Amino acid sequence: MRQNARKDIGLAREPIEESDAFVTEICWHYYVNEMTQAEIARLLDVTRLRVNQAIQRAKTLGFVKIQIESPFLPRIELQEELKSCLGLKRAVISPSNEADYDYHKSVGAALAALLTERLATGDWKSLGVSWGLTLDSAIRKLPRQSHPDLEVVSILGGTAKGSTLNSFGIASGFANVLGARYSVLTAPIYLSEGIDREVFLSQYALKEHFEKFASLDAVLLTCSNVSEKSFLVEHGLPQGLSPEALIDAGAIGDVLGKFLDRDGRSVSAQVDNRTVGMSLEDVIEVPEKIMAAAGPHKVEILKAACQRGLVDTLVTDDTTARLLLKSVAKQSTATG
C-alpha cells in the first residue's frame, strides 16, 4: 500500500530495512554493554545517526522497557498525578497507616520534613501560620532549629477554648522549635455581632500585625469540613451561626475561618467579614502556600481550596490523595 503510493509519486530508493534484529542489537550494546553510540556505529559500520535513530525508535516502539523498581515509586506516581490534577507546584504525600489511621500524625511529620527542607534552602524571613491539630502535630515532629531571622506570624485569631492548638500556641510553638521570633494575633477568630470591623481592626497592635501579611514568604494553611470533626465548628463558631445554616448555604468546609462551597467560592461575605485574620485574597498573593490536611472528610474542602488558588504545595497522606484523585476524576467525567 505504502510502497505503491510512493511509486506513484516517483519513488527512488527503498528505505533500508531497519530490522528488529538490528535495532535490538544496537539497543543491547547501548543499554547492556554501555557502549557509546559512536562506538556502536563503528562496530556495526553504520553512521552514528542511524544508531541514534534506532535507539529512539526502539524507545517509542517499546522495544526497550525501562522499569523503576522501588518501594517509593507508588507514592511518587501519586504525587505527580495530584500535581497535575489539582494544578499544584508540589505535592508531598506521606504514607499513612491504614490500620491505625490518624489524620494528623503522618501529615504532621511530612509537613515537618518539608518545612525543615524549605527553611534550610528557601531563605524565608516571614512565615504565616494558621492553627489546628495538624500544625500542632507538625510542631511535635520538628527538630529544634535556629532561624533567628525568621518571624512566625499568626494569620488567624484564636478561640477562647483550646490552649496549645490555638492561635497563640501554634505560632509560639513553631517559633520556639524553629528558634525564631513570633507575632501573634491577639483577637478572637470571629468578631461578636455589633462590633464594627473597621474600628476593631484599626487598633494599633492589630494594625501593625496585619501589615505583616503583605510580606509573608510562605503560609501554612489547614482546612476543615463542616461537621463535628471540625474544631472550629465544635468550639469556635460565633453565636447565632449554626453548622446547619452553613451547609444550607452550600458550605463544605473552611480555610482560615472562611467557609467555601464546592467550587471554592466564599459562601457568606457576611460571615467572612466577621473573621479576624488574613483574607483569602491576600493568601493568594503569598509566594508559597502550603496546605496540610488529611482525612476523607477533608477531600471536598481540599479540592475547593485548590480551585480557589489557595494551595501550591499540598501535604497530605496517601489515603486522602487517592480519594482526592477519585473525586476529581468523577467530577471531570460528570462535567465534561
Next chain:
Amino acid sequence: MRQNARKDIGLAREPIEESDAFVTEICWHYYVNEMTQAEIARLLDVTRLRVNQAIQRAKTLGFVKIQIESPFLPRIELQEELKSCLGLKRAVISPSNEADYDYHKSVGAALAALLTERLATGDWKSLGVSWGLTLDSAIRKLPRQSHPDLEVVSILGGTAKGSTLNSFGIASGFANVLGARYSVLTAPIYLSEGIDREVFLSQYALKEHFEKFASLDAVLLTCSNVSEKSFLVEHGLPQGLSPEALIDAGAIGDVLGKFLDRDGRSVSAQVDNRTVGMSLEDVIEVPEKIMAAAGPHKVEILKAACQRGLVDTLVTDDTTARLLLKSVAKQSTATG
C-alpha cells in the same frame, strides 16, 4: 563504630543521606518524565551533580531495569552452531562489548531475558540456583514478577565472605524479584575436615532441603576455572586444598564446587565428598539445566560441563561462543 572511627580522624560533616526515595524520585523524573538532569536539579533544588550521581547509583543498584525485547535474534547462526557442537537443547548468545569486556553484565541480562520467557511459558514449580557474580547480575536485570507457586531452592552451600552474591543472597534475591518463595541451604560449601558428611547432612533442616533437589523443574548453574579469577578459588577453598594441587590433579574448573577435568570427569571424589550441595548426578536428572557463564577463561570448563551432560541450555556471550566453537573444532580435528 563507624561513626567513632570517623570522629577519630576528625570528621567534619555527615554525608547527606542519599535516600532511596530521593534516588527513586530522580529516576522517575529522568526516565519516565524524560526531564534533563539539570531540570530535575532545579526542581528538587539540588546540584546537577547530585542528580547525576543518583541516577548512576540507581543503575548500579539495579533500581532501574532496562529490558530489551528479543536480545538474541541476531545471533541465530552462532546459536545453531553451538547447539550442534555441544549437544545442547538451546543456546542463548548475547552480544558483548569487546572493548570494555565485562564477563557478567551481558550474560546476566541474557539470562534474565531467558528466565522471564521460560517462567511465563514453562510452569515451573521449583527452581534450583547456585550462586556467583553472573547470577547476581541476572537478578539486577530481572523485572519484578509474580510467581507465587514457584520456589527458589538454593542448591549449594555458601562461603563466609561475600554477602549478596552468596548462597543466601542469590536465592532470596531471585525469590524477591520473581515474587516466589525460597529455601536456602544454611551450610558452608565445603565441610571442614573431620566432619562426618552423613552425620552433618542428616540434620533435620538440611535433610528436608536436600529432598527438594529431586523435584526441581530447572537449575541455574554457573562454573569457573581454577585461577585467581574464580571467586571460589580466591575465597572458598577449604583449608589444605590449594589451586596448584587441583591443577596437578587435572582440574580445569568447577561446577557447584565439584572440580572437573578436561573431559568432564570428577577430579577428586574426596573433595567432592566435602561439598555441601546438589550432586552432579542429581543435576543431570533435572529437566532443564541452564548454564550461564562467559569469559575466555571459562571456555574449557564450559566444554567439560557440557560433555558431562550438565548443560542443556547454555547462556553465554558471542566472544565466549566463538572461542568455544574454535576450541571444539580444534579438538575434533586433533582427535578425529
Next chain:
DNA sequence: AAGCAAACTTTACAAATGTATTTTCTGTAT
C-alpha cells in the same frame, strides 16, 4: 542518458551528560 526524488551520509552545531578540579561550608577538635 538525463532528470528526479527519496533516502542515506556527511557535516555542523547546540544541548545534555560525565568527570575532574577548585571553592565554600560546617562540625569537630585544638
Next chain:
DNA sequence: ATACAGAAAATACATTTGTAAAGTTTGCTT
C-alpha cells in the same frame, strides 16, 4: 576563638547525544 578536615557546591571542561542543515547516492522514469 582558630585551625582543620571532610563533604558538598561551584566551576570548568571534555565527551556524548540530539537535531538540523547540507551533500551524495540510488533506482526509477522518461
